[in-house]
Amino acid sequence: MKTVMRQSRDGVTQIVDHGAARVSGMRALSQWSWIGALVWYMRTLAWVWVAKGLFNWSLVLGALPGYGDFTALARPTQGSVVFFAAVDLLAAVGLWLAAPWGGVVWLLCASIETVSPALGVRGMVGGAPAAGLNIALAALYFFLSWRAGQERA
Numbered sequence: 001m002k003t004v005m006r007q008s009r010d011g012v013t014q015i016v017d018h019g020a021a022r023v024s025g026m027r028a029l030s031q032w033s034w035i036g037a038l039v040w041y042m043r044t045l046a047w048v049w050v051a052k053g054l055f056n057w058s059l060v061l062g063a064l065p066g067y068g069d070f071t072a073l074a075r076p077t078q079g080s081v082v083f084f085a086a087v088d089l090l091a092a093v094g095l096w097l098a099a100p101w102g103g104v105v106w107l108l109c110a111s112i113e114t115v116s117p118a119l120g121v122r123g124m125v126g127g128a129p130a131a132g133l134n135i136a137l138a139a140l141y142f143f144l145s146w147r148a149g150q151e152r153a
Contacts, residue, residue, distance in 0.1 A: 046095035053088035
């Protein structure tokens with residue numbers, strides 16, 4: 001056990017036991033929590049949706065010339081790219097905060113991206129594999145939400 005004396009800015013001296021902090025940290029790691037798993041899943045999705053939103057903005061701004069000229073795209077495609085450029089970043093913020101509205105906005109984005117190619121609008125680049133991935137991500141989100149809800153009860 002290693003103890004250290006520390007003095008704070010207001011002059012209070014405390015004895016800090018680093019050994020106890022290390023043991024409590026290991027104890028916290030050993031406890032599995034569905035709520036914690038849901039939060040980390042949402043935060044991981046947030047990073048993916050930030051990347052997707054920035055990709056869409058790079059298409060709008062013409063930063064990726066390999067994908068063609070944005071102004072040459074059809075109007076429905078332009079509209080879907082601009083919509084996802086704005087809403088994907090909004091969903092990412094909500095997911096990072098683990099707010100209920102973040103999950104709702106994300107599910108809205110994922111469902112629209114999944115059905116938009118079937119409706120004739122080229123709403124996503126990935127096609128059927130990306131639609132399947134969106135369905136799998138949403139199913140995992142619902143499963144984690146269900147387990148976290150059972151854990152709270």
